[in-house]
Amino acid sequence: MVKQLLAVLALWLAGPACALQPCRIEVVDAENGWPVPLVELTTTHNVRFVTDNAGVVAFDLPELMGVETWLSVEGSGYSVAEDGFGYRGVRLTPRPGETRTVRVDRALPAKRLGRITGAGLFAESQKLGRELDWREQRVVGCDSVQNALHNGRLYWGWGDTALPGYPLGLFHMTGATTAARPLGSFEPPVRLRYDYVADQRGAPRAVAPLPGDGPTWLGGYASLPDAQGKNHLVACYAKIRPPLEAYETGLCVWNQQNQVFEKLRRLWTKSEAEPTPPPAPTGHAALWRDPSGADLLLFGDPLPSLSCPASFEAWSDPATWKILEPxxxxxxxxxxxxxxxxxxxxxxxxxxxxxxxxxxxxxxxxxxxxxxxxxxxxxxxxxxxxxxxxxxxxxxxxxxxxxxxxxxxxxxxxxxxxxxxxxxxxxxxxxxxxxxxxxxxxxxxxxxxxxxxx
Structure with a gap:
C-alpha cells in the first residue's frame, strides 16, 4: 500500500513538468469511412488545425483539454450539416491520449486521396507517434505538374518549387521519376515518393536551366520515337520575366546523361512585330490514332489546340503541325x-x-x-x-x-x-x-x- 501511494505521489509531482499528450482527432468520410485529408478544424478562438494525409490532427491545446469544444469544419467539398444558426461544426471533448472521430459528408463525386508534394504529409500523425517511417524529401511546395511515360519510367516535372532553406526556391523546373504505376492503392492515405533529380547534396535541383533572364517553364511533356526507334523526352519551353510575361518560347530535349533539358530550337521572341507567341506543342499531350489510322499527338490545356504526327522529327518541325480550334x-x-x-x-x-x-x-x-x-x-x-x-x-x-x-x-x-x-x-x-x-x-x-x- 505504501509503495502504491509513493508511486501516485511521484506521478503527481512529475505531472506539471511532463509535456501534454495530444488528443488524436480523425476526420473520416461518412459514406465510406476513408480518412479525409485537408479538412480544417477551427476553435472559437481561431486556432486552426488541418488534417494530414491520414485525415488526422494532433489537438494539443492545453486550455481546451477536458473542455467541451466547438470546432468549425471546412473541407473544400467535405463538411457537416448546418445547425439552426447556420454554423457547420461539431462539439467534442478532447482528452490527452484519446481519439475523437468527426464524420463529414462529401458534396461532390471526387474523393480526395491526399497531397502528393510538399512537406509534412503525415506531420500530424507523426506528432502522435504514427507514420514514423515516412521520410521528407526536402521540398515544401510545387507548382503545376507535367508527366510523360519514357523508357519504362514516369517522368515528372514541376514549375516554380519552394524549398525549406530560403523564400526563393527553384525557378527552372524540378524533376523526378517514379514507376509507371507508383501507387499500390487508390484509397487514402496516399504515399507517393519520387526519385528526384538531385544535386551533390541530395537536394532537388533545377532540370531546365535554359539561357536567358527569368524562370523557365516547360509544358507539353512527351516521349517520341525518332526514325531509328530511339525515344526522346521532349517539351516546349517558355522564358518568363516579371510579372508573368513570356518573352521567348521554343523546343527542348532531355539529355539523359546530364539530367537536364537542352534547347533544341527557338520558336518565338517577343517583339513589336510579333508581340504574342504562335501556337506551340504545349499544355498536356495525348496520343490519338485518327480515323485514317495515323498516330497523332494532341496538345491542349485542356482541349486540343495543336496536333502533329507522333514522331520526334515531326514534333521538331513546325511545318508538320496542325492548328486546331478548341x-x-x-x-x-x-x-x-x-x-x-x-x-x-x-x-x-x-x-x-x-x-x-x-x-x-x-x-x-x-x-x-x-x-x-x-x-x-x-x-x-x-x-x-x-x-x-x-x-x-x-x-x-x-x-x-x-x-x-x-x-x-x-x-x-x-x-x-x-x-x-x-x-x-x-x-x-x-x-x-x-x-x-x-x-x-x-x-x-x-x-x-x-x-x-x-
Whole structure:
C-alpha cells in the first residue's frame, strides 16, 4: 500500500513538468469511412488545425483539454450539416491520449486521396507517434505538374518549387521519376515518393536551366520515337520575366546523361512585330490514332489546340503541325449552363469507351479558379459535353489539373487527377499551412459518374 501511494505521489509531482499528450482527432468520410485529408478544424478562438494525409490532427491545446469544444469544419467539398444558426461544426471533448472521430459528408463525386508534394504529409500523425517511417524529401511546395511515360519510367516535372532553406526556391523546373504505376492503392492515405533529380547534396535541383533572364517553364511533356526507334523526352519551353510575361518560347530535349533539358530550337521572341507567341506543342499531350489510322499527338490545356504526327522529327518541325480550334464552352449534364474551361487535360477511357476531360472552370461561383469539372466526348476533337461538377475549393484556387490514366490503366473504372492547390488568384489572404502551393490527388469512380451519383 505504501509503495502504491509513493508511486501516485511521484506521478503527481512529475505531472506539471511532463509535456501534454495530444488528443488524436480523425476526420473520416461518412459514406465510406476513408480518412479525409485537408479538412480544417477551427476553435472559437481561431486556432486552426488541418488534417494530414491520414485525415488526422494532433489537438494539443492545453486550455481546451477536458473542455467541451466547438470546432468549425471546412473541407473544400467535405463538411457537416448546418445547425439552426447556420454554423457547420461539431462539439467534442478532447482528452490527452484519446481519439475523437468527426464524420463529414462529401458534396461532390471526387474523393480526395491526399497531397502528393510538399512537406509534412503525415506531420500530424507523426506528432502522435504514427507514420514514423515516412521520410521528407526536402521540398515544401510545387507548382503545376507535367508527366510523360519514357523508357519504362514516369517522368515528372514541376514549375516554380519552394524549398525549406530560403523564400526563393527553384525557378527552372524540378524533376523526378517514379514507376509507371507508383501507387499500390487508390484509397487514402496516399504515399507517393519520387526519385528526384538531385544535386551533390541530395537536394532537388533545377532540370531546365535554359539561357536567358527569368524562370523557365516547360509544358507539353512527351516521349517520341525518332526514325531509328530511339525515344526522346521532349517539351516546349517558355522564358518568363516579371510579372508573368513570356518573352521567348521554343523546343527542348532531355539529355539523359546530364539530367537536364537542352534547347533544341527557338520558336518565338517577343517583339513589336510579333508581340504574342504562335501556337506551340504545349499544355498536356495525348496520343490519338485518327480515323485514317495515323498516330497523332494532341496538345491542349485542356482541349486540343495543336496536333502533329507522333514522331520526334515531326514534333521538331513546325511545318508538320496542325492548328486546331478548341471548344470554348462545354454543356453540362444538368442543362441550362455552359462551362468555360480554364486549364486541364484529356485522356481516353477504355472503361467508358470515350474521351474524358478534367478541367478548372473559368469564373466559378464558389471560387474564381477552384471549381473542377469532368466531361466526355466520342472524339478528342469534340464535341465535348455532359459536364459534371466533381470538386470544389471555395475561396481558393485549384488550377492546372492533370489526369493520371497511367496510374490505373485505360480499362479501369477509377480515374485519378491532381492539381495545384493555392491561394493565388483567389483573393484569400490566408494560405493553408503545408498544403498551399502543392499538388493534391483526387479519385473519380466512373461507374458512379455514369449512374449520376455523387
Amino acid at each position: 471548344q470554348v464552352a462545354v454543356a453540362t449534364r444538368a442543362g441550362g449552363q455552359r462551362v468555360n474551361p480554364h486549364r486541364g487535360a484529356i485522356a481516353y477511357s477504355g472503361y467508358r469507351q470515350k474521351w474524358v476531360a478534367v478541367f478548372t472552370q473559368q469564373g466559378g461561383e464558389a471560387s474564381l479558379l477552384g471549381e473542377i469539372w469532368y466531361a466526355e466526348a466520342d472524339s478528342p476533337l469534340g464535341p465535348w459535353g455532359d459536364a459534371v461538377h466533381v470538386a470544389t475549393h471555395p475561396n481558393y484556387t485549384f488550377y492546372n489539373p492533370q489526369l493520371h490514366p497511367e496510374f490505373t490503366g485505360p480499362e479501369s473504372p477509377v480515374l485519378l487527377f491532381e492539381g495545384t492547390y493555392t491561394h493565388t488568384f483567389s483573393g484569400n489572404p490566408r494560405p493553408t499551412a503545408r498544403h498551399d502551393y502543392n499538388q493534391v490527388l483526387y479519385r473519380l469512380d466512373l461507374d458512379e459518374l455514369a449512374a449520376g451519383g455523387k
